[in-house]
Amino acid sequence: MKTEIKLIDYLSTRRSIPAFQMSEPGPSKGEVEEMLTLASRVPDHGKLAPWRFIVYRGEERRRISEALAAIAMGDKPDLSDEMVKVENTRLTRAPVVIAVVSRAAPHFKIPEWEQVMSAGAVCLNLAMAANAHGFASNWLTEWYAFDERAYPILGVKPGERIAGFIHIGTPTVPPTERPRPELSEIVTWVGDEA
Template identity: 70%
Template sequence: MTTDVSLFQYLSTRRSIPAPQMTEPGPDRTTIESILTLASRVPDHGKLAPWRFIVYRGEERARLGAALCDLAVAKNPALSPEMQAVERSRLTRAPVVIAVVSTAAPHVKIPVWEQELSAGAVCLNLFMAANAHGFAANWLSEWVAYDDDAKAILGIGQGEKVAGFLYIGSTTFPQTDRPRPNLSDIVTWTGEEDA
């Protein structure tokens, strides 16, 4: 097997771009479909496809943001005007937001945990597919991923979980790296030493 230098370079420099730093243009429908096709090529024990996508774009993002803001205020009437603005703009921080929804359920052979891991793999593939198409991306969850009322507003059914919201767009901000873990802190070696 040979090393693909471009993939090696990409993986060694992959970074998230904060959603508030994203701008237009975002991917069009054809590009989104290509991104989703690539994203769905993940390990999936039993070929269950235990996940689905919801694509938020256009003016619908602002309508949903207003509904989420109303919900946030109903849950916390003392919510500051600044935080209300954050809630209203939640889905408009990037031109396109894609929810990866885990539909994992008990199965005679496939543990739920494996199904949920497959949804996580979809999120990372979606992130990398967006980058491969020349777009910035960020994988987020935030409170709306865990609140049943917010999930209902966003079209996520009872019993479904949010694996992540992928924010996709363009950016003019410089990409900066963050500290990464030292291998000595996260790796346990077993077996023989290299000669």
């Protein structure tokens, strides 16, 4: 039985779990579809849906990881054994990995920057939707999110960009807290203090 948690309590303790600290079970196809439905409920000026999803599951994650590793090892043939292992497991660390793909483009009315921010909001919503379903999540962008040679392997089309890879699975360790910025360092008040 899942425990209900108030949104304010969740937000005050929300934490990511590193992808390599996740394991099976991952979400079912139905749970992933529910997560994607929730993730899509973001600010979207002009109702453009300037993003889409690619869901990586099962053995296909291994094939894609190995193809990505071939690019990395081609660029750096002297990679250590440890880094070769890292490259070969890029999409196999968590049971499910979902790419949030930005389709932001020039528009006569909607600034491209707003479209990009909408994709970022989708990433955060997706991470939180995974948590709401009882799974751990981690939003990552690694080298292959920015290397267009990897895009055909990942299923990314010309003109698209990766906003993030959301890794989803069952945590193998409890979340730990990390330092957060002091409000006095990041907030500027303008106007009355009332």
